[in-house]
Amino acid sequence: xxxxxxxxxxxxxxxxxxxxxxxxxxxxxxxxxxxxxxxxxxxxxxxxxxxxxxxxxxxxxxxxxxxxxxxxxxxxxxxxxxxxxxxxxxxxxxxxxxxxxxxxxxxxxxxxxxxxxxxxxxxxxxxxxxxxxxxxxxx
Numbered sequence: 001x002x003x004x005x006x007x008x009x010x011x012x013x014x015x016x017x018x019x020x021x022x023x024x025x026x027x028x029x030x031x032x033x034x035x036x037x038x039x040x041x042x043x044x045x046x047x048x049x050x051x052x053x054x055x056x057x058x059x060x061x062x063x064x065x066x067x068x069x070x071x072x073x074x075x076x077x078x079x080x081x082x083x084x085x086x087x088x089x090x091x092x093x094x095x096x097x098x099x100x101x102x103x104x105x106x107x108x109x110x111x112x113x114x115x116x117x118x119x120x121x122x123x124x125x126x127x128x129x130x131x132x133x134x135x136x137x138x139x
Contacts, residue, residue, distance in 0.1 A: 043094030048101050051134045052093065055108040056081075058128045065117035081108075105131060 037043030042052060056077065064072050081093045084107070085100065096104055112118055112127050121127070129137070 037094055040098055041094060042096050042098055042101055042104070043092070045098065047135055047138055048098070048131075049094050050138065051131050052101075052104060052108070054134060055105065055112065055128055056093075059108060059112050059115075062112055062115040062117045062127070066115060077111075 035044065037049075043049045059077055060072060060074055063077070078093060081087075081104070082089075082091070085093070085096050085104065087093060087095050093104075109128060118125075118127050
């Protein structure tokens with residue numbers, strides 16, 4: 001007579017595996033995919049969220065010129081944006097309503113244009129991609 005053995009898993013197991021040396025059964029538990037951001041937020045639209053990320057990255061790069069790479073406090077600008085757009089502490093800038101996308105983009109662009117590096121390079125230099133260009137390059 002064959003002894004039944006049991007296997008115990010400690011921690012989270014995504015797929016349960018049960019076997020008796022001859023047969024293995026895999027039981028998948030169906031997971032509902034939950035959107036990270038609600039439909040009316042910038043984060044729901046990947047292209048717009050990536051564009052805002054592009055602008056924030058450019059702002060940080062231009063800020064590095066002013067204070068030096070090791071002296072930039074990268075979270076300060078994001079925290080400033082969250083405060084300006086009244087985003088809660090447990091949320092991100094991508095929780096800004098989609099209707100404010102243009103305003104947010106223009107605000108970040110103006111901050112980039114106001115950096116020392118942008119002023120040194122002058123008006124003839126392109127400091128960032130505009131959304132239409134960014135969207136075309138991504139698509």
